[in-house]
Amino acid sequence: MLKAVGDLFAPSQSPERTSVATIDVADLLCAETATLVQSWKKWRGWSALAPYRAWAEADLGAAIAHASMARVLDGGQDYEFEFIGDAHVRAYGIDHRGRRVSDIARLSPRFGRQLKASYDLVRISAHPHAFQGTIGAEHAQTRFVWFETAYLPIGSNGSVDYILNAAVYRLREDGP
Secondary structure (H helix, E strand, O other): OOOOHHHHOOOOOOOOOOEEEEEOHHHOOOHHHHHHHHHHHHHHOOOOOEOHHHHHHOOOHHHHHHEEEEEEEHHHOEEEEEEEOHHHHHHHOOOOOOOEHHHHHHHOHHHHHHHHHHHHHHHHHOOOEEEEEEOOHHHOOOOEEEEEEEEEEEEEOOEEEEEEEEEEEEEOOOOO
C-alpha cells in the first residue's frame, strides 16, 4: 500500500492493534532516516559494510539525533549501546548509552527479544533492514504511536562489528 508522508502525522492516538511492516530502505519516508541511510551508503561505497571510522568522523548535522550505535559483543551474544541520539531518548524516555540489550531484556523481556532479533538479523545477514509500524492501544504505556527505522551494518573484513540504527518516532500527544 502506498503511503503519503501526510499519513505519518495523522492523529497521534494509538490504533487498536500494533502493526509492523518490513520495508525496503528505498521506501523510507522520513528525511532523517533517509539521510542516515544515504550517509551509510556513501561510507560503504562498493563494499557491503560501511567502516566504523566513517561513522566516527561523520558530520551528520541534525540527523544525528535520529541515530544510535550498538557494538556487537561476543559474536552477537549481546549488543552494547555506544551512542543514543535525542530522538531515541525522547521516544523511550531514557538514555541507554553504556547499557546492553540484555539489560533492556531484563526490564522489558518482549521488547528486549524484539530488539535483539533485529540486531541479529542485520549482524547475520550483513544487510540493511528497515521497518515501519504503529503501536497499538495494547501498548498504551509507550511514548510513541508510529515509527520508521533502519538498521545498518558497520564493520570490516566481512564482519559486522556495529549496527547503526536510524529512526523517527511520532510521539503521543497525550503522553504515555
